[in-house]
Amino acid sequence: MDLSKENFDQTVTESDGVVLVDFWAPWCGPCKMMAPVVDEVDGEVEKLTVGKVNVDDNQELAMQYNVLSIPTFVIFKGGQVVDQFSGSMGKEALKERVTKHL
Numbered sequence: 153m154d155l156s157k158e159n160f161d162q163t164v165t166e167s168d169g170v171v172l173v174d175f176w177a178p179w180c181g182p183c184k185m186m187a188p189v190v191d192e193v194d195g196e197v198e199k200l201t202v203g204k205v206n207v208d209d210n211q212e213l214a215m216q217y218n219v220l221s222i223p224t225f226v227i228f229k230g231g232q233v234v235d236q237f238s239g240s241m242g243k244e245a246l247k248e249r250v251t252k253h254l
Contacts, residue, residue, distance in 0.1 A: 155203040156210050163203055165231040170253050171201045175217070175224040177208050182240045183223045189243045197247060199254055229253050 155163060155173065164171045174190050176183035194202040207214040207222055217226055217236070227235040227250060234253050241249075 153201070153203045155205045155213070157212055160203075160205075160213060163201070164228050167201065167228065168230055169199060169201060170250070171203060171228040172250055173217075173226045173228065174202070174204045175207050175214055175219045175226070176204060176222055177206060179208075180222050186223050186240055189241075189246060192243050193246050193250060197250055197254070200250060225249070227253055 153163065164173060172190070172193070174183075174186070176187070190202060190204075194200065205213050207219060217224075217233070219226075221238050223240070224236065224238040225246070226233055235249060237249065
């Protein structure tokens with residue numbers, strides 16, 4: 153799901169569940185490497201919502217969540233940030249970071 157300032161609050165901060173937000177950009181090599189990993193985790197982890205924020209198109213959101221490098225992943229639970237981390241990782245590592253908040 154593509155997120156922007158128009159749908160971010162409704163999808164993320166007003167959600168009761170766990171939401172993984174991927175801050176990325178089309179020109180970012182590590183972001184391209186992580187895209188299929190994020191998609192796999194999205195398909196494998198039940199009760200998880202995954203959204204992606206293109207930082208080129210949504211600089212306000214990137215600044216609001218202090219995204220200094222990409223890819224940056226922010227995990228929300230009940231609308232609150234519970235974890236934030238940057239960089240590439242394997243599918244199992246990403247799943248572990250996400251599932252501990254479910």
